Amino acid sequence: MDRQQMFQIVAGELSLKVSQVKTSVELMEEGNTIPFIARYRKERTGELDEEQLREIEERFQYLSQLNKRKEEIIRLIDDQGKLTDELKQKIDQSTRLQELEDLYLPYRPKRKTRASIAKEKGLEPLAKQLLRLTDEQEIEETASEYINEELGVETAEMALQGAMDILAEELSEDAEIRKWVREYTWKTGLLVSKAKDPEQRSVYEMYYDYSEPVHKMPSHRVLAVNRGEREEILKVKITVEEEPILRRLEKWFPSRPHTFLKQAAQDSYKRLIAPSIEREVHAAMTEQAEEQAIHIFAENLRHLLLQPPIPGKMVLGVDPAYRTGCKLAVVDDTGKLLHVDVIYPTPPQNKIGESKQKVLDLLAQYPIEIVAIGNGTASRETESFIAGVIKEANRPIHYVIVNEAGASVYSASKLAKEEFPDLDAARRSAVSIARRLQDPLAELVKIDPKSVGVGQYQHDVSQKKLSESLTNVVESAVNYVGVDVNTASPALLQYVSGVSASVAKNIVKRREDVGRFKSRDELKEVPRLGAKTYEQCIGFLRINEGGNPLDKTPIHPESYSVVKQLLTLLGMTADQIGTEECNQRLRQLNVEETAQKCNCGVPTLRDIIEALLRPGRDPREELPAPLLRSDVLKIEDLHVGMHLQGTVRNVVDFGAFVDIGLKNDGLVHISKMSEKFVKNPMDVVTVGDIVDVWVINVDVERERVGLSMLPVKQESLA
Secondary structure, three states, X not given: OOHHHHHHHHHHHHOOOHXXXXXXXXXXXXXXXXXHHHHHOHHHHOOOOHHHHHHHHHHHHHHHHHHHHHHHHHHHHHHOOOOOHHHHHHHHXXXXXXXXXXXXXXXXXXXXXXXXXXXXOOOHHHHHHHHHOOOHHHHHHHHHOOOEHHHOEOOHHHHHHHHHHHHHHHHHOOHHHHXXXXXXXXXXXXXXXXXXXXXXXXXOHHHOEEEEEHHHOOHHHHHHHXXXXXXXXXXXXXXXXXXXXXXXXXXXXXXXXXXXXXHHHHXXXXXXXXXXXXXXXXXXXXXXXXXXXXXXXXXXXXXXXXOOOOOOOOEEEEEOOOOOOEEEEEEOOOOOEEEEEEEOOOOOOOOHHHHHHXXXXXXXXXXXXXEEEEOOOOHHHHHHHHHHHHOOOOOOXXXXXXXXXXXXXXXXOHHHHHHOOOOOXXXXXXXXXXXXXXXXXXHHOOOOHHHOOOOOOHHHOOHHHHHHHHHHHHHHHHHHHOEEOOOOOHHHHOOOOOOOHHHHHHHHHHHHHHOOOOOHHHHHHOOOOOHHHHHHHHHHEEOOOOOOHHHHOOOOHHHHHHHHHHHHHHOOOXXXXXXXXXXXXXXXXXXXXXXXXXXXOHHHHHHHHHHHHOOOOOHHHXXXXXXXXXXXXXXHHOOOOOEEEEEEEEEEOOEEEXXXXXXXXXXXXXXXXXXOOOOOHHHOOOOOOEEEEEEEEEEOOXXXXXXXXXXXXXXXXX
16 A cells, blocks of 8 residues: 555544645654644644644554555565465555454464364365365265375374364464454453452452453453453453354355364364454453553543642642651742751651641741642641641641652652752652642653553553653643743753753753843754754743743744734734733734735634733633642541532543542542533543532541532432
């Protein structure tokens, strides 16, 4: 298949125009990044978004690899002298790797099989005769002609068995048969799990005697069963009704099958086809489940990264602990570390009075407005302590429980050691907790995305695919928000479109050596930041206090001339950008007519107008701010029907975990999210959402709380 055919296939699969696919692939091959193409090449792609571009990239790469495999298979079969025009055409027309491998299966080199041994004994002609003969007595007489003790064929029965082995293997290697059985197993099969030891207690007890249709089984249950099997607690198999399959296999024979052919068909299915197809179907279930789990993780991560910052606030970060004490870090409104300390308000020390005085002294010394408390070990005891202390401060102070997942990973990292060489890991963790409240994106990019705690069965999926997906999400989020080049860390800068880790360090070094960047043009002086890198990254880098007001917008310098024309048409100057008069004139524009006058595309002009209306805007500001608290909640305080507000911490296949101020998050099951049927919890909530919930059950012993997003009066609380 040539490139044009590949473009057509991808376009058909993704419901796009062939020209969109072709242009997108060409732009990628020219070295353009996906964030850059999505933002600054809308006219050429027909305004495809990042998700569509990544789908094009992934599918085109798949087809390219498929093409290479086709060439290899054609060569291998041709080397055997068995390539026919019909087979070559089937190979050329394949669009799936599985379909291609099915076609190659009969020609694949094998270890010794029962069929190959039978062929060595000269029984292949008998196998062909079995397809032609119909009278069973005649078949047995014919088989006796193949008795050859020197070759190990001592009886007619042995000859017949060898011939049936040959037919069973040929039948099992028929591509159409395999495709039909695979599809039938997918549509009608059941995944069945049993306990290896029914008396053993484990987290997999619901799967000790369990079955569910293959094609309906949700990803979290597939991955749970897989883990149970891997830990040798469960035995798992896929069952299917065999009779329809055997009837379909018997149709493969050229005439009405006699007893021997029926036996060959049954042997072919049970010994060769069924085990192979079961593995393939189970693998397909796992792949689908992994894709869903990775998708959920990626969506959760994106929403976590895009949590609104709390700028302009001095924060006290608290990393709770028992024996080693709670580490404190005061950071100013720019994230600069001002003070570190440690207190011991929790067991076993219980130095409550001394700890209280230390915190009050800090609140008196610094204009702290918010306390950020990590949600790890001793979090709720620390929360109770802090809630009591801030009541004694003679000004309003709130606290927030911050998801500290990954903070310990960061604090022990090389990056953290470079940032704070004089601090131990625990104190670095307190700084990270404070900063991730001020600007979640800037802090979370320093942590391996797999460590941020918003996944589902993340250790049970392909780590390579997970890592690629999460890296794409971080890159997308960073470029969506934009980066202040004068404050960003190398960890943040390296996710900017086109910027490598070494270029990110060079940007920071140049900033430290020469001083703040005053214009985007100055970035051309950064070592190794060449013309192509500049083109890719510059629209995503902001200079908030430079000489050109356009440098703090997402408008690309290549469009500055368009802005100049636009302002001339409006009768405005660059200094008037952001004023009410300028905004009013921008809103009154006819975009289509103005695009023609400015000689630019409508999508680009639309983006320019949006940027000029709100220069320096942070898109995260439109999201709900974190939920601030001033008092503590205990599980004993809860009662069924109680109405609370909480923050969505994690979204999974079966619901959402909501932080309502307790040690453990409460669960809103998918069935309690809406009066309407909910197929996917992400259709209703996302990580970071502030939601109203009602308590529907409380298990004090296990510290579990069931929540509903439906008012309790609409619930059945039997």
